[in-house]
Amino acid sequence: MVEKIIREGSWICPNCQTKNRGAKETCDACGAVRGNVQFLYEEDGQVVTDAAERAKATAGPDWICAFCGNSNAFDRPTCQSCSAARSEGTLRQVKEATVKGGEGLARRQVSPHATVAPDVRIEPVKVPLPLWFKAGCVIAVLGLLALVGLQSLSFEDTMTVVGKEWRRAIQVMQYQTCREGAWRGELPAGAREIRRQEKIRSYRDVLIGYQTVEETYTERQQVGTRKVKKGVRDLGNGRFEEIWDDEPIYRDVQKTRTVQKPQYRKEPVYDTWIEFDIDRWKDIEKAVAQGTTDEPRWPETGAAAHPRDIVGEKREGAREETYKVTFKSDKDGKTYVVDKLGHQPLSYEAFRRLQPGDHHKVIISGLGLVKDIPGLQPSSR
Ligand SMILES: [Zn+2]
Numbered sequence: 524m525v526e527k528i529i530r531e532g533s534w535i536c537p538n539c540q541t542k543n544r545g546a547k548e549t550c551d552a553c554g555a556v557r558g559n560v561q562f563l564y565e566e567d568g569q570v571v572t573d574a575a576e577r578a579k580a581t582a583g584p585d586w587i588c589a590f591c592g593n594s595n596a597f598d599r600p601t602c603q604s605c606s607a608a609r610s611e612g613t614l615r616q617v618k619e620a621t622v623k624g625g626e627g628l629a630r631r632q633v634s635p636h637a638t639v640a641p642d643v644r645i646e647p648v649k650v651p652l653p654l655w656f657k658a659g660c661v662i663a664v665l666g667l668l669a670l671v672g673l674q675s676l677s678f679e680d681t682m683t684v685v686g687k688e689w690r691r692a693i694q695v696m697q698y699q700t701c702r703e704g705a706w707r708g709e710l711p712a713g714a715r716e717i718r719r720q721e722k723i724r725s726y727r728d729v730l731i732g733y734q735t736v737e738e739t740y741t742e743r744q745q746v747g748t749r750k751v752k753k754g755v756r757d758l759g760n761g762r763f764e765e766i767w768d769d770e771p772i773y774r775d776v777q778k779t780r781t782v783q784k785p786q787y788r789k790e791p792v793y794d795t796w797i798e799f800d801i802d803r804w805k806d807i808e809k810a811v812a813q814g815t816t817d818e819p820r821w822p823e824t825g826a827a828a829h830p831r832d833i834v835g836e837k838r839e840g841a842r843e844e845t846y847k848v849t850f851k852s853d854k855d856g857k858t859y860v861v862d863k864l865g866h867q868p869l870s871y872e873a874f875r876r877l878q879p880g881d882h883h884k885v886i887i888s889g890l891g892l893v894k895d896i897p898g899l900q901p902s903s904r
């Protein structure tokens with residue numbers, strides 16, 4: 524059992540604002556009686572060691588005389604100043620306050636009498652970002668903003684159509700016999716087996732025994748305790764009792780132990796691989812037609828009008844078409860190759876309406892991309 528730590532507090536005279544020692548019952552400066560003041564805890568206040576003083580401190584809170592306001596020790600039956608009875612007076616309260624930082628009281632304190640040195644807490648090191656990196660980020664963001672801003676700007680220009688270019692393509696497919704392979708049980712419908720063989724499909728681990736190995740591990744151990752100040756008790760007589768508590772101190776300890784580590788061997792797992800023939804539609808080529816002055820048309824593919832699933836038969840697959848129109852600015856002679864308006868590909872209908880030699884009002888962005896040709900129908904796209 525550790526002896527209680529009792530410290531003398533202080534109080535501020537309500538009459539002249541002088542700070543007085545806690546045990547003083549009248550003001551050092553003006554002589555006013557202490558009255559019902561608030562006692563202040565002093566972290567570095569005088570520790571009360573004298574046996575008689577300690578007895579006074581722990582006897583009980585003072586009481587305040589109802590008639591003259593004088594402070595009287597707990598065990599006095601009558602007022603020291605005016606002899607009024609204790610029963611008429613007001614007993615001060617014994618109050619507890621926790622020490623948590625903030626509260627006006629001290630921060631948590633660790634006793635110098637800790638049985639083991641307190642743990643050293645290691646804060647992760649923050650590496651500051653280099654200046655060039657920060658500057659680079661700022662420039663990149665500004666650049667992006669500038670691009671977005673330029674693209675959103677619109678300028679109007681009058682331009683002449685000086686060239687046209689179109690391209691149309693059709694994927695051609697043919698029904699063919701294909702040689703393929705699959706694991707047994709996974710063959711597609713219509714497969715005609717050609718040959719089969721046993722092949723390694725995967726490997727599995729087979730336990731062959733155990734090996735004794737030493738391994739290290741970390742264990743948290745309590746290596747001692749330390750005293751931590753949890754709060755203070757206002758004894759109501761100008762003295763404070765500190766409330767201390769034991770807190771465990773832990774440390775990570777490296778230990779070794781012997782473990783049985785399983786040993787495995789890889790063993791192949793065989794399965795049946797089947798080669799088969801199957802008839803499928805396969806992409807064989809892309810038929811392309813393109814031109815500049817002529818009317819756009821789809822290429823010849825030689826596909827059957829009503830293709831059947833017969834080996835050698837051809838059919839048409841996906842189609843794609845692209846249209847480009849070259850404009851020349853009437854103002855500065857700069858040329859613009861347009862294959863989209865805004866984000867939409869240039870349509871066949873727009874391509875047809877744009878005839879060489881025609882003049883059009885064209886909206887271009889700050890980045891020099893054609894955004895719209897308002898004269899084309901439908902006007903907004
Ligand atoms: Zn005073």
Ligand SMILES: [Zn+2]
Nearest residue numbers: 588591602605
């Ligand atoms: Zn009195």
